[in-house]
Amino acid sequence: MELKNIGKSNVQVTPLTFGAWAIGGWMWGGAEEKDAVDAIRKSLDLGVTTIDTAPVYGFGRSEEIVGKALKEVPRDHYQILTKCGMNWETEEGEYFFETNDDSGRPIRMHKFAGKSRVLQECEDSLRRLKTDYIDLFQLHWPDATTPINETMEAFEKLMEDGKIRAAGVCNYSAEQMKEALKTTELASNQVRYSMVSREMETDVLPAALEAGMSILPYSPMERGFLTGKFHSGSKFNAGDTRATSKWMQSDNMHKLEKLIAVLQEMADGKNATIAQLVLRWTMDRKGIATVLAGARNPAQIEENAGSLSLSLSPEEKTKIEDSISELGLIS
Numbered sequence: 372m373e374l375k376n377i378g379k380s381n382v383q384v385t386p387l388t389f390g391a392w393a394i395g396g397w398m399w400g401g402a403e404e405k406d407a408v409d410a411i412r413k414s415l416d417l418g419v420t421t422i423d424t425a426p427v428y429g430f431g432r433s434e435e436i437v438g439k440a441l442k443e444v445p446r447d448h449y450q451i452l453t454k455c456g457m458n459w460e461t462e463e464g465e466y467f468f469e470t471n472d473d474s475g476r477p478i479r480m481h482k483f484a485g486k487s488r489v490l491q492e493c494e495d496s497l498r499r500l501k502t503d504y505i506d507l508f509q510l511h512w513p514d515a516t517t518p519i520n521e522t523m524e525a526f527e528k529l530m531e532d533g534k535i536r537a538a539g540v541c542n543y544s545a546e547q548m549k550e551a552l553k554t555t556e557l558a559s560n561q562v563r564y565s566m567v568s569r570e571m572e573t574d575v576l577p578a579a580l581e582a583g584m585s586i587l588p589y590s591p592m593e594r595g596f597l598t599g600k601f602h603s604g605s606k607f608n609a610g611d612t613r614a615t616s617k618w619m620q621s622d623n624m625h626k627l628e629k630l631i632a633v634l635q636e637m638a639d640g641k642n643a644t645i646a647q648l649v650l651r652w653t654m655d656r657k658g659i660a661t662v663l664a665g666a667r668n669p670a671q672i673e674e675n676a677g678s679l680s681l682s683l684s685p686e687e688k689t690k691i692e693d694s695i696s697e698l699g700l701i702s
């Protein structure tokens with residue numbers, strides 16, 4: 372499998388990454404642990420050896436499941452990307468939103484990336500992941516209450532100590548990236564990006580290209596809406612935040628269904644699926660080191676890994692672009 376370096380770091384990743392948010396259950400209406408463990412092992416069997424997780428995904432659960440699934444695998448056979456800076460235990464940091472955990476307990480989320488907290492979070496992640504280093508450690512969300520250089524100093528210390536191989540951020544603006552780069556060599560910015568969520572192309576992508584950083588796109592399948600499986604009458608489990616997604620509003624769903632019809636026809640002609648086409652399209656975009664694709668079971672990762680051997684011609688890409696613009700779907 373062709374590997375790519377994340378930014379200027381020496382961390383090499385597969386073109387597709389196993390996204391481990393949904394397997395934490397929280398915000399996804401729960402998750403089956405056995406399916407999740409099997410999915411991660413299947414991912415490695417298929418050569419998709421890069422895994423992206425975070426402490427907040429299921430409040431430790433996603434990291435623990437990843438650690439459990441990989442505990443017998445030699446450490447240099449996979450790459451772990453995890454995060455820090457989402458605080459659900461104290462009121463420290465910038466208030467973010469209120470939520471409930473899977474047992475219904477109310478939780479107030481804060482974005483917090485003070486130096487000592489970041490160092491502690493790294494230790495907690497290493498323990499849950501059953502490893503002694505993290506390949507890419509990323510700030511999950513910007514924290515307006517902590518100076519950017521303070522968080523970056525924590526990353527520097529962790530790299531010096533050999534606990535992380537590279538540092539990255541998520542959801543940073545172009546200005547925040549430039550500020551952070553004054554203190555440390557950032558490898559990547561992980562941002563929302565799909566055929567129909569293109570905001571990062573305006574200034575985040577040019578700033579990343581200029582700095583030699585990689586973009587790690589998340590939610591490339593729009594959390595399942597870009598696979599063609601949802602429609603206006605779709606029902607979701609309790610706690611699945613997709614029930615209130617903008618795609619469930621009739622105007623948006625109507626446009627999305629038209630795009631799905633175009634993608635379905637193209638996929639049929641290539642003996643592929645819509646998810647595979649969507650992931651291939653994302654992999655082929657500029658500045659991308661690896662596409663983060665969520666999966667909850669072995670069948671989904673197997674289907675998604677099929678995108679690795681797919682190719683899209685320039686004509687097919689133009690057709691997709693034209694359909695998206697005609698439908699006014701780009702945001």
Ligand SMILES: NC(=O)c1ccc[n+]([C@@H]2O[C@H](COP(=O)([O-])OP(=O)(O)OC[C@H]3O[C@@H](n4cnc5c(N)ncnc54)[C@H](OP(=O)(O)O)[C@@H]3O)[C@@H](O)[C@H]2O)c1
Pocket residue numbers: 389390391392393399423424511541542561562588589590591592593594595598600646663664665666667671672674675
């Ligand atoms: N840094 C950040 O702030 C941030 C934010 C979001 C995500 N992320 C990362 O990016 C990863 C990917 O994003 P995402 O999980 O939000 O969205 P996504 O990859 O667009 O969608 C993943 C979901 O779609 C469904 N799915 C996956 N493969 C499918 C297939 N072949 N056919 C039909 N449905 C399929 C699954 O959910 P169901 O089976 O329940 O439908 C899966 O959990 C996350 O797992 C996480 O690691 C990071």
